[in-house]
Amino acid sequence: MITRFLLSNMDRRGLVFLALIAAIGLLVPLANLLMPAGSPLHVSTATMSLWGKYLCYALLAISLDLVWGYCGILSLGHGAFFALGGYAMGMYLMRQIGSRGVYGNPVLPDFMVFLNWQELPWYWYGFSSFPFAMLMVLLVPGLLAFVFGWFAFRSRVTGVYLSIITQALTYALLLAFFRNDMGFGGNNGLTDFKDLLGFNVQAQGTRAALFAMTCVMLISGFLIARGIVSSKLGKVVIAIRDAESRTRFLGYRVDRFKLFVFTVSACMAGVAGALYVPQVGIINPSEFAPANSIETVIWVAVGGRGSLVGAALGAVVVNWAKTMFTSGFMAPYWLFALGALFVFVTLFMPKGILGTAQGWWESRKRPAPVPAAEPAPAE
């Protein structure tokens, strides 16, 4: 009964989410392009880009929820996959600048000319092609996650150990990307983008299209994640989260299931990063900072881990609050608020906004026989 109730409830919730994102994806760009600037229905390009950023974060949160909420792998390095996707997109955008850079070099990006590089490093080859760059957006984070997970899951590194080495992973990448001779623009990263598929990235129309694309990708990501978690594989993954060695004794190769989910999740994070970069206009090594990855975790925790809608909601709510906070006189206190949020959510709302609301809803209907242990039940 409960499962069916949860599932149907979830389906309704999922449908509401999908409808909402689809509506936003359609209406916001239209309101931006068609409504005159004075109209109350007009959405400014800046606002649209800001919300586009939130939705990229929502996709990142869903990808993290897939591994943390469902598989119990607390990755403190998901920002690395996001940033790698972003860099892949950034490299495409850099190559599109062509000879319009400050130094006018038709092949080399400005920072390479500045550093006296004579030719394009081999790993920049191909990034002038959009399809190739998009492939890399998926492949680079996916491959890193696969290789990392292959070693980690096979040797059964779990729990906090895994969290700590994922953090070390993103930290190592942070240090590496800060180096000028890595060939990714060092400290300054990649910026001053001009064109995306021949359209000016600054132009209103391009921004609107990017926003719509973000919504499309968020919907796709949600559907894929939902498909995974509601399949039998999803049940296995939840079983691994709750009783890993029991699952193994049933004959499931736990490492392969973890590897699958981890890799899919990393690809999804990469796509989020790729959409983020043209809307924000820059990608730099600070995206690899361990603090960013941990912040992503708190979005998921706030929204409700083990719930894809919750994760997306958490990302938007926390980032919206951050914008509100940091743009006003309260700016110096944002870290107090964020820190308090971490403590509050872990102590008092372990199921996040959605889980808590749902528990409250159920307890009103009838006393729930759900055991009061561990994380929120699967949706």
Next chain:
Amino acid sequence: MNAPTPGALTSSLLYLDGVSVSFDGFKAIRGLSLTIEPGEMRAIIGPNGAGKTTMMDIITGKTRPDEGTVMFGGSVDLTKLDEAAIANLGIGRKFQKPTVFDFHTIEDNILLALKSKRTVLKTLFWQTEGAQQKRIDEILGIVKLADKRERLAGSLSHGQKQWLEIGMLLAQDPKLLLVDEPAAGMTDGETAQTAVLLKEIAKDHSVIVVEHDMGFIRELGVKVTVLHEGSVLAEGPLDQVSANERVVEVYLGR
């Protein structure tokens, strides 16, 4: 001591010979030898620390022995395989503390255990077929949980969890079942029912039951192996081993 007779290897389902393992200098198992025939049900008893659980860990691949032979079906070396591979060979295990998936429904618990291909892709695109659904229903009937199939396993009582776990073992359809203290924490009525259930299962499976409860062992009425300090102390029918002076000594501390 009770070394298996030559030739036992090929005819037996499970064959342990001279198995030893130690943790930080403590010898949990020393020179353990044991054979289980196809279709046999065996009870294993022994005081705390006799090595019962460690023996199960070795058979299921959780612990690697320092030395000794562990063969399954006469030809497969279990010491070379991991847990999943051993489970897929047909060795199922029920844990001492009932371990079910609390956040899955009872039906999903059985579905997860149901004998099927365990690969990532197969599970991702899984569709439960009619015969499989029938088998699930059947097992739910056997363990008397059919009316609770939609409930989360976490909401079950201790005894019901034990039964669910036995149901999961059935769904796995293993050649050999390792059952660790199935009657622990059960009422007398439940214990008796569990014994009946196990005897039913033993008709077409080999079973190893580890148990403390002598009454339960008596109800099973099978050959008993007594473990003590990591090796076999005595083997035979319950009446015979309980008359054995050394068994009485170690078991009752006299």
Next chain:
Amino acid sequence: MRILSSLLRMLALAMTLALMPAIASAQSTDDAFARLGADSFSDTARAIDILVQSAHPNAGVVIEALADGRLLAGGGAVVVKTKEGGFLDARTGQALTAQPAGVNPVRLNNNVRRVIQGALGGLGLINPDPGKRIAAAEAVFRARDVTVLPVLEAAIAKETDNRARLALRQAQAAILIAKTDAPPFDRIAAVDVLRERGDQDALATLRALPGDASPGLKEAQARAISEIEGRLALWRAGQNLWYGLSLGSVLLLAAIGLAITFGVMGVINMAHGEMVMLGAYTTFVVQELIRTHAPGLFDWSLAIAIPAAFIVAGAVGVAIERGVIRFLYGRPLETLLATWGISLILQQAVRTTFGPTNREVGAPAFMSGAFELGGLAITWNRLWIIVFAALVFAALLAILKLTPMGLQMRAVTQNRRMASAMGIRTGRIDALTFGLGSGVAGLAGVALSQIDNVSPNLGQSYIIDSFMVVVFGGVGNLWGTLISAMSLGVANKLLEPYAGAVLGKIALLVFIILFIQKRPRGLFALKGRAVEA
């Protein structure tokens, strides 16, 4: 009479003999002063040589003034402008009332400057203070001015102090080896002297051997260079080892508190770095108070800061444990998130109170300066930090192994329920253990305030490294933490010369990531069934 007359004759002869050099010298110094007024670089250089060789009483003053651009010449007059702004006649040293007309500063070029440097060295060579003589010899060694050679040789002949003689001989060797007309045998002997000296300067001097050298000399030079290079490489390795131990002790200090909270209690304290930071800020506050209220105690500031930092960080630790962590036992991932939140709050609190910029923490006298040990340069602050880390480690070990509290802590670690059943108040032990770990982090802060910037971000830069140390060493094992900190510190510093600081660090991170895959429980792991539970 005859006797008297012969006596008088002899006296006259003696007087003549005695006066002759003085006359000669007077003539040549006149020449020198004339050359100084000639406004030609080569004349100026020659004049300096003459002044040095004649040991003119004013030579030092004149050459110093020349070096500073205070020597004025023109129209036959040579005048020294004193540092105070007065004027002296360069020849007689008599004060003049005003600047004579028509004099201009004597100009210098690099060659003249080099000659001046050598000359000043040459003049110092006959200083009565052996320390000054050694310093002068070093100056000559670097200047390698051939004209100083006679003075140098005279000085060597007179020298009684062994160290000074060695320095003089080395200076002589440095000149000889470049002197193409010196006897070949002397030049090879000079190579030997330089080889024995064996430092970077000797190497540079040897490398500067002119191209005219004979095959024998060249061979000696090559051998000496390779020997010195080998020796220097050894010292460099020793120096890196020292830096590594120093870094290792810093890592140990930062990580050892974590080894207790993470290793013994299984609690992931992401705010650990902030405990270190609080310790550093406590040191800052203690120093400020001392500066304003009792400046005389400044050298004791660290000694006062040590207990203060322990108490402040320990108290905050206990508060965190009682306020947050105790509700999260058994949920390590949640603990990780909650303590991360606490770390953000603490950082912001410190930023709001003390400002976002670096705070200056002074070093007491015994912490500043450095000394040389063979080819090693050892700074006192690094040395004391190593000593401090060793003391903290020993104290912690003693607390855990010897005190009743340590016994109770270990009991709670191994079997919480059993310990509780035996009457141990586990809640209190948890709080104290956490307080101890945090307090030790505070101690680390005192040490780090001496070598790192005291800023709100101080803790952040150590947290990942600390976790790496604990995880690599094996959780629950203080000795493992020690070995891990030292080996990571040394490995880091030994990699640095080859890979650079950042790449070396990345390499180590990757190494640890791979290592954890191989041995998930670290270097010194507990084994057995208990671990799985």
